[in-house]
Amino acid sequence: MADFRTHRRKRKAVQGLWALLTNAHLSGFVTGRIYSGPLKRFCVPVMNCYACPGALGACPIGALQAMVTGRRPRFAFYVLGWLALLGVLVGRFICGWLCLFGLIQELLYKIPTPKLTVPRALDKRLRYLKYGILLVVVILLPTILRDEFGLSVPYFCKWICPVGMLEGGVPLALLDRGIREAAHALYAWKLAILILVLLLSVFIHRPFCKYVCPLGAFYALFQKISVLHVEVDKDACVECGACARTCKMQVNPAKTPNSTECIRCGECIHVCPKNALKFRFTGKEASGAERRTT
Amino acid sequence: MKREYLTYAVAFLALASCIFGAVRGESADVLQKAAALCLECCGIG
């Protein structure tokens, strides 16, 4: 039990530190100017708006959209290759340990209120929404809808992303009069989405991650083949259900340890009374007992 | 066994793709957009 609490604190610390590290351009929060140096060639592994005054890197979804919205849309070898590499290495571990917006949703969920259980059938269907958003809003729309100049628009960033609103839109408007004066209906719409997501996060655990995040959807594609994965020792497992009860992403780790919905937070691993769940790396010899890996 | 091969193959392809894209100068496109603000693109408008 003490181990479980330490694990939780450790994960929170990692989430917080990574957020600080990747948004260390602190002067931006005083001057209202974003960082424009060479580090922004690189995509951070998580959703992190480049318009955040503190951001040192590029947002992967923003970068993906940037490749597609130019006058000559280019296949995003660099961005997709990088994201695929991360995905095949650790899958949605990134979501569980490095994402600032994930951290924020988790902190909001800690607010002591009665929690909402989304009906199973609805919840299952809504999980597919994020794949639709990835395919249609992030990739297809900007590729297909081009104006007479051949230019397009990053539809996800413009119309949906609450992360960008929280990290970029809001701080910039607070710091800069020019941006405040430029904010009209679109800004109001994005703000409404942000408030809705933050509010929902109090009652539902990580709703953005479950239903909307296109980056989580992308990483999820690699869950079953990633180097870092979860293994169930079938001999040790007594099917007590403790792991499934603990899992806030509604995964049953004993049955589907590498579900696309698992953010690899590791809580199930620490709650298992029989130590039947473990993080494993592909290539490291698994000893003896039968393993379940899908 | 099969699963491992898939992992290595995807990792290799991913790395190759990333390097290929970088060599093509795609990171400059990323930098261009990430280092400045197109306001309405960010949802400020």
Add this chain to the structure above:
Amino acid sequence: MKKTLLIVLLCLLLAVSACGKTEIRPTEDASAPEAAAQTLSFETTDLNGNAVSSEELFSAHKITMVNVMTTWCTYCIQELPELQKLGETYAEKDCGVVGILYDGTDDALIETGRSLMEQAGASYTVLLPWEGVETQIPVQAFPTTFFVSSDGEIVGETILGAEPARYVTQLDALLAQTAE
């Protein structure tokens, strides 16, 4: 406890060191040229290769509206036809419209800028960036539009975002002021 403190301190150090590039400016108008008594002075070329000096450029009109754009900013390009129209209308009132192609730093981008202007039917002068433009005119958000008097002084409000209606309001207000 000591370990966490060390990590936090290291991060703060990193944060401070990452502060290099931008200068501290007053919080208001962070992304616009100072609207108070800043005079522009530069020499550069325009999109068609002609030499332009700020003195010549600004003394030619009572008020010059300067619209800063880039080749990749969709909304900057979309407002070009309207800017052309605005220029034509306000020419009678002795106002000029001038563009700055902020990313016009290599031949390919300059050529792109030229073809976009042509496609948009916009024929007003577009300046190419010069050495020190980022200090004189520090723009991080596109499009940015500001106004210059015939003395080369920045006047009025700087407008962020593609909003021709606001440009017109500013122009009218500034013209009214110069009429006094």
